[in-house]
Structures are given as structure tokens and as C-alpha cells.
Amino acid sequence: MTDPGRxxxxxxxxxxxxxxxxxGQRLDNFLLGYLKGAPRSLVYKIVRSGQVRVNGGRVxxxxxxxxxxxxxIPPVRTEDPAEKGSPAPGLLxxxxxxxVFEDARLLAINKPSGVASHxxxxxxxxxxxxxxxxxxxxxxxxxxxxxRDTSGLMVVAKxxxxxxxxxxxxxxxxxxxxxxxxxxxxxxRMPDGVMSVDAPLHVGLRQGGERHVQVDPAGKPSLSHFRVxxxxxxxxxxxxxxxxxxxxxxxxHARHIGHAVxxxxxxxxxxxxxxxxxxxxxxxxxxxxxxxxxxxxxxxxPYVLNAPLAPELAEALDRLA
Numbered sequence: 001m002t003d004p005g006r007x008x009x010x011x012x013x014x015x016x017x018x019x020x021x022x023x024g025q026r027l028d029n030f031l032l033g034y035l036k037g038a039p040r041s042l043v044y045k046i047v048r049s050g051q052v053r054v055n056g057g058r059v060x061x062x063x064x065x066x067x068x069x070x071x072x073i074p075p076v077r078t079e080d081p082a083e084k085g086s087p088a089p090g091l092l093x094x095x096x097x098x099x100v101f102e103d104a105r106l107l108a109i110n111k112p113s114g115v116a117s118h119x120x121x122x123x124x125x126x127x128x129x130x131x132x133x134x135x136x137x138x139x140x141x142x143x144x145x146x147x148r149d150t151s152g153l154m155v156v157a158k159x160x161x162x163x164x165x166x167x168x169x170x171x172x173x174x175x176x177x178x179x180x181x182x183x184x185x186x187x188x189r190m191p192d193g194v195m196s197v198d199a200p201l202h203v204g205l206r207q208g209g210e211r212h213v214q215v216d217p218a219g220k221p222s223l224s225h226f227r228v229x230x231x232x233x234x235x236x237x238x239x240x241x242x243x244x245x246x247x248x249x250x251x252x253h254a255r256h257i258g259h260a261v262x263x264x265x266x267x268x269x270x271x272x273x274x275x276x277x278x279x280x281x282x283x284x285x286x287x288x289x290x291x292x293x294x295x296x297x298x299x300x301x302p303y304v305l306n307a308p309l310a311p312e313l314a315e316a317l318d319r320l321a
Contacts, residue, residue: 152289
């Protein structure tokens with residue numbers, strides 16, 4: 001069976017032959033697209049348990065597929081889109097208003113905080129499901145993800161060729177072909193200059209399937225560069241460039257150097273967060289993906305995409321004397 005690029009009917013075991021245009025795609029991303037409506041937690045469960053096989057062998061969820069690979073997919077009960085309903089009108093409006101760039105190949109949004117990149121784990125509609133509801137006749141695929149609590153620039157591919165090329169840029173040289181820049185408020189007074197944090201990160205799972213990341217010599221190489229833009233009220237407003245795109249990378253590296261991201265309820269300082277909430281009304285993670293630079297067509301088509309700081313973060317920063 002050749003990969004049809006759409007959700008099949010449920011039934012018995014399926015053997016799916018990966019087409020060349022999906023070469024390099026991660027197994028978990030392929031399955032999430034193929035089994036539209038299946039919860040993310042279920043996709044990882046069937047991979048971990050060995051029910052999904054590639055060329056007859058057990059594999060990890062982050063396995064990169066190659067054209068011609070045969071993927072065994074067990075029977076999975078997926079939710080019919082008609083049963084799922086539609087995104088709320090307010091979410092549809094917010095997503096339409098968040099678009100900051102679009103051309104024939106790509107669409108970029110300024111993602112609001114609180115919106116997941118995709119549905120799953122009790123969330124029916126994330127960015128990609130909402131965009132697909134807005135553009136029902138268009139093929140849209142996530143190029144990358146942002147944490148639910150992080151706002152800012154997210155890129156969606158409108159063409160498979162653009163997705164494939166961007167995925168290749170993310171793989172090569174640990175993603176050096178994609179220059180990512182974030183803005184964050186870090187607790188305390190960071191030193192002047194650029195502080196580079198080269199600390200490997202390991203993703204673990206806590207009870208209930210919640211991901212928790214920590215610095216661990218056995219983890220994956222991770223590199224972040226922090227630079228203070230200005231200091232306000234004893235805190236540090238910083239620009240961060242990351243050379244790798246690990247889960248929760250900035251948040252964990254910031255805590256590792258003793259300057260957690262303001263408003264971070266997972267890796268941060270609960271008392272400092274409470275003070276900032278009372279003083280400047282900061283009620284969310286102060287982390288924003290502000291720009292992304294890359295080039296397609298073997299470097300001939302440069303892109304510089306920007307997303308302005310979320311209004312609630314700009315207002316909180318203005319209140320920080």
C-alpha cells in the first residue's frame with residue numbers, strides 16, 4: 001500500500017509504503033498525520049508497545065523514515081471529524097487574525113499563548129486543526145511546534161516540498177540552517193554580554209505521561225545563547241538564540257543558570273511568579289518566539305519571518321519599573 005497522505009478507514013493491520021516525498025519525516029509526525037483524530041498519547045503508546053513496526057522491526061517515535069520504508073500500523077480507533085465538531089468561533093477568529101506571513105509555500109502565525117500546536121491529551125483543536133478548519137481545501141502540515149504556553153512564530157507548510165526541505169534543514173547540523181530567536185523575561189540580574197549554555201537535555205516522563213526535561217550528561221546536545229537587552233525591576237529582559245530545538249530547551253537552560261523564565265509554573269520559581277503576577281499582572285510564561293530565518297531552494301530563497309511580542313507581555317514589561 002502506498003502512503004495516500006490521508007486518513008484511511010479503520011480496520012485491520014495496515015502496511016503503508018512510505019513515499020519518497022516523506023523521506024526524513026519522523027515516525028511520530030507521520031503517524032499523527034496519517035491517523036488524524038488519534039490522540040497523541042495513543043500514537044506514542046502503540047509505538048512504545050511495538051505495535052508499530054518499520055521494515056519489520058521495533059523503532060522509536062523519533063525514527064526518521066525513508067522513502068520505500070514499510071510501516072506496520074495496528075487497528076486504531078480514530079475519531080470521525082464530524083463527531084469532533086468544529087473549533088469555537090473565537091478560536092477561528094484568533095487564528096485567522098494571527099497570520100503574519102503567507103506565500104505559495106508557507107504560512108506563518110503569531111501563536112497565542114494557551115493554544116496547543118495540535119490536538120491531543122484532552123485538547124480537540126490546536127493550531128493545525130484550527131487552520132485546517134479555516135482552510136478546508138488546503139493541505140497544511142506543521143513544520144515545527146511551540147509549547148502550549150509559549151507565544152510567537154509558528155510556520156506551517158502548504159506544500160509537501162517545502163515541508164521536506166525545512167525538515168532537512170532541521171536535521172542537518174542540529175538545525176543550524178534555521179536561525180531561531182526568542183524573547184524572554186528571566187528572573188534576577190543576568191550578567192552583561194552573551195551567556196552560552198551548552199548542556200545536554202534528557203526528556204523523561206512522569207506519572208500520567210507528563211514530560212519533564214532536565215540537564216543530564218546522557219541527554220541530547222543542546223545549545224542556547226542568552227543576551228540581556230535591558231534590566232527592569234531587578235529582572236532581565238533577554239534575547240535568546242537556540243542552535244538546537246529540544247523540548248523545553250530555553251526553560252530548562254534558564255533554570256540551569258539560576259535565572260528561570262518569569263511565569264514558568266513548571267521549571268520556575270513559584271514565589272517570584274506570584275510577586276510578578278501581583279506587581280505587573282504577568283499571568284503566563286514570559287517566552288515568545290520572535291523570529292525565524294532560513295532559506296529554501298538550496299539557499300536561493302531566503303526567508304526572514306517575524307512575530308511581534310504578544311500584547312500582554314509588552315504591557316507587563318511596561319509595568320516593570
